[in-house]
Amino acid sequence: MAGNTFGQIFRLTTFGESHGKAIGGVIDGCPAGLELDLTKIQSELDRRKPGQSAIVTQRKEPDTVEFFSGLFEGKTTGTPIGFAIHNTNQKSKDYSHIKDSYRPSHADYVYDKKYGFRDYRGGGRSSARETASRVVAGAIAKQLLSEVSINAFVSQVGEIKLDRNYSELDFSQIESNPVRCPDPDTALRMEEYIKKIKKQGDTIGGVITGVIQNVPIGLGEPVFDKLHAKLGAAMLSINAVKGFEYGSGFDGVLMKGSEHNDSFNSDGTTTTNRSGGVQGGISNGMDIYFNVAFKPVATVLQAYETINKEGEKVTTQGKGRHDPCVVPRAVPIVEAMAALVMADYYLLARTNKM
């Protein structure tokens, strides 16, 4: 209810504040007998962790996951998988600039209003650090869905937009550059732009495109829990996300029905895929593709005016080590959330028919 659980059958509950002892979670409902490759889980975490390149925050967090339960002799046991990522640099910092004042476009103010007070250290629970737990669970969901292929990549940074369709891209190139854009030229332009923004002490928004392939037909529930509705909720639950579209998306608005409809081939596939792999909320076996819009990170390394708890105007200087653009590190988070959605529907679909 308090919103720290995601999924119904394959269900993740996370805990943890940015600068508390540890973050972590519990995965309940993972089927028994899944052979887990722990290296792959850690490597997903490594994709998300700070300090991995010059265009992301330079904080040092090793982000090593420790599993407490639910695994035995290399396989899942069907019992809950408890895990934690210990915070190693949570101590003795100076938070006086955050403690008593509210950073613009952060959650400081609303936490204070909602809960009466807040753990202000590093943003507390509102920090995107929480998403590391999602990446752990998503990496397990990916292994559960071994035949399904889930990829995400950066398709836009500010005004620099990758104008090629996902089907023309080589996903094996995603990790070849720090931006995580599979087109090398565009990636380079994005990288340089992010560096420029960083030098200005500023930040910039971006778009991540996700593509899910080899999807079994019949996943998703037709009314409220349409596949794309859960996928949208999953993406919108990631910090800094402002929009979600799938298939033809906002561009579909401009089309006529006669243009937009996807004609069937004899085998049930379609000649076009404007539906984005989902019809009536249920997967049709075609590729599911979607875009996720991220706003610019709110923490800018500039002086700004804001208010303190008493409502008095104060001038503050943004400081610390922050991401100038969130999308490169958000790629594995988008993939993780997509994997969680798909794993949940994959298991639920076993109960659809007699």
Next chain:
Amino acid sequence: MAGNTFGQIFRLTTFGESHGKAIGGVIDGCPAGLELDLTKIQSELDRRKPGQSAIVTQRKEPDTVEFFSGLFEGKTTGTPIGFAIHNTNQKSKDYSHIKDSYRPSHADYVYDKKYGFRDYRGGGRSSARETASRVVAGAIAKQLLSEVSINAFVSQVGEIKLDRNYSELDFSQIESNPVRCPDPDTALRMEEYIKKIKKQGDTIGGVITGVIQNVPIGLGEPVFDKLHAKLGAAMLSINAVKGFEYGSGFDGVLMKGSEHNDSFNSDGTTTTNRSGGVQGGISNGMDIYFNVAFKPVATVLQAYETINKEGEKVTTQGKGRHDPCVVPRAVPIVEAMAALVMADYYLLARTNKM
């Protein structure tokens, strides 16, 4: 689990197929003691019903709601509110063109694959007729949230876009025209365009903008159940929706943090509202505004080629009475879903603090 329930505390479960005996639902968790104006509920239904103007489907469905329970002496009792809308024209139709073949970009094919067979009459459960039940529940949620103002309107039809900000518009004009666009000039252009599309036997997409005002601070749950994530899921669960954005949305991608951040006034309001009334998933008291993209209706009154159950190509003629553009009738559905989300969070927020 099977996805016919929405909400956690204020919880709606719907049932019903397009051409079955009745559609309806159960609202559980509505607090006791709410004086209900039944006329207002019916008038919301009337905004959604077919046949209301020349630019919507000309089918005849009176859509009268019958309440079975949960009301006594004009007030809610705290027990479940069961209701039904009887289908009056569900009989003796010719469905042979749907029964054995799959309409492109409809849910026919995936229902057959998921469930083994389907109630093909009028689209069965996949028909947008189901949303009438949501409108009933949403109308009750609106009355629960009497101080919150929830409005939606059509802001785009095909390429015709209302280019004024919502704050410049007079919401009392929404119902003054059949398109439900509060700008009379734009409304007229949209109306004419829809008529033209209709004459072509074609359909066109559109955008609905929603605005929620006078929102208490502190609604929404910070991690997975962020206010905008649930709102997005709610909107994406409406038939034909392909995208959702709130606040700065996809345009926020283009901005720098220094431009995008909302500065505080002394009273906690902000000078700009690019956040869209939500920070870190929690309402900050500013207006919540969002856009919902609808694809063109899949049923076109033209000849088209498709496949039958055996995978053989067949040529079919689209027929019947259908909406050339779904957005005018979807306005009350968007409002209803927004009301359901807000009612749920409004009640849940009572449990946040000691």
Next chain:
Amino acid sequence: MAGNTFGQIFRLTTFGESHGKAIGGVIDGCPAGLELDLTKIQSELDRRKPGQSAIVTQRKEPDTVEFFSGLFEGKTTGTPIGFAIHNTNQKSKDYSHIKDSYRPSHADYVYDKKYGFRDYRGGGRSSARETASRVVAGAIAKQLLSEVSINAFVSQVGEIKLDRNYSELDFSQIESNPVRCPDPDTALRMEEYIKKIKKQGDTIGGVITGVIQNVPIGLGEPVFDKLHAKLGAAMLSINAVKGFEYGSGFDGVLMKGSEHNDSFNSDGTTTTNRSGGVQGGISNGMDIYFNVAFKPVATVLQAYETINKEGEKVTTQGKGRHDPCVVPRAVPIVEAMAALVMADYYLLARTNKM
């Protein structure tokens, strides 16, 4: 949340007050393709309905179920099954003795305190009339679980106790007498005793024993949702139930471990079955058997003193047509709730393993 939903995958939500327009419910998550015998559903309802014999209430309620959705061509479609039982005798009664005063050991007082007011007609939502909806859903669950055998019978009325083990009884005799006790001699003694109690204008308690046979191994979830914990909750949710025990139950307290343990046969069955078919919360394939204790019906046809809303003492005369002993009519309810529990676990078990 407000407690009108039971089950997670096979999920029943009920609505309705004793004297409102209708009671009914929605079953969500019933798999598609189940051929439903509607006659069997009605015949379960008939086992519960009033007026069926001289020892139950003489009210007249036909209790005919109307299905709104979820069925097509005789089979479940995988979409929600909405249904209602219309109340036919809900009008123009005199409730003045209930309206302003609180009947002892009824829910009148707590409803007023919890909700601020109540639908007092016939007990409103607190009436056992609500259980008719459970019987409908349970009858469907029974058909889903066609290989599992679910039987309940009256094993005690007041001090008259059936002292034979369930395995010595012929379940086909349960419906041979109005008490629903499969031992004819005991049944006769119980029947006469209930008649005597009825003449006194009094009521008496009883015990129902339930037996579930041919249970697949592996149903139930080991920690909080142990099979017997859900079964216990299901039984305790029936009106007037005060206790639940399964397997050795309260008598198991007296035994030593060396006596109580069930030894294995080579095929995994056990020589004794003190565990009651459940070990560690999971079915082991042996018979699940349990007892459910019902208190005497609170409505006695005698004069009694109580208080009104103002806390003043008033003397009232119990009147109307009520059951002198609830257990004969509660037998199908116990079976229905058992079926709902088993159906839910049966479907959930499909997700346990890779």
Next chain:
Amino acid sequence: MAGNTFGQIFRLTTFGESHGKAIGGVIDGCPAGLELDLTKIQSELDRRKPGQSAIVTQRKEPDTVEFFSGLFEGKTTGTPIGFAIHNTNQKSKDYSHIKDSYRPSHADYVYDKKYGFRDYRGGGRSSARETASRVVAGAIAKQLLSEVSINAFVSQVGEIKLDRNYSELDFSQIESNPVRCPDPDTALRMEEYIKKIKKQGDTIGGVITGVIQNVPIGLGEPVFDKLHAKLGAAMLSINAVKGFEYGSGFDGVLMKGSEHNDSFNSDGTTTTNRSGGVQGGISNGMDIYFNVAFKPVATVLQAYETINKEGEKVTTQGKGRHDPCVVPRAVPIVEAMAALVMADYYLLARTNKM
């Protein structure tokens, strides 16, 4: 769904196997601003831990809880409270007698059947060690419900029964003896009896009585989620529990309605309390009292015959350090589960009325 979560608003999810790295859990939905006394939490754990007296298992587990999140400056923050209890003696044991054979009346066999294999070390997830996590959460729930008084005590061990009503007892005496029976004479007899059973290498069952006092009126939800139904489920989810009764319980079966009904006093209290503090599933402000039946521990230190995975008969010798009677250590578990139920309903009740 997989049953490792308890509660809806105040919600506990647990993880961990008996001999894994750690057990623990996440509490979601605890309101912000609760000042937590961590010493009290640890002292509840100490009441449950092994080795505390001569009549419980002599294993050494310090059972120290480590909190990861959700607390700041001594208060709950409204965010999830993650915690772990590290297993300190989980290594290098000889489990060969468990690994390949199934202990009678344990969960070994059903885990293998349900999940395909199992973590056999110390019973894995089926071990009552899991309940330590419940005690942590229950201790927090108790602090949330500071005005509600929740006590449990041993009222029966084998045939030795405490024959005084709870209202005649001095609860401050519960902790004065290792059995946790508040009547010193009975406690002594129970203690000696348990020692005798222990010498025989055998085990014995028992009953725990729970009493909840100073309960606000109006907690509980009337239909499926009746207060006593959840309480029953909570108790039945504790390892080794075979039965639950509240108020008049199984003895209520023997009474007539005219005897059983609780007459009202002018202030809404009742002269008797056979209802056990709950009417129609809702608390009426009177004491809630209930009995929980525990079977004898299945592990006896005697030779016994059983089967191995191949279904072959094998003879085994029970060994290790086990509880001869589970009830003394189960007292804090019963209290914890009662506290979890009450906390959940306490918060939910805030949403009942306008």
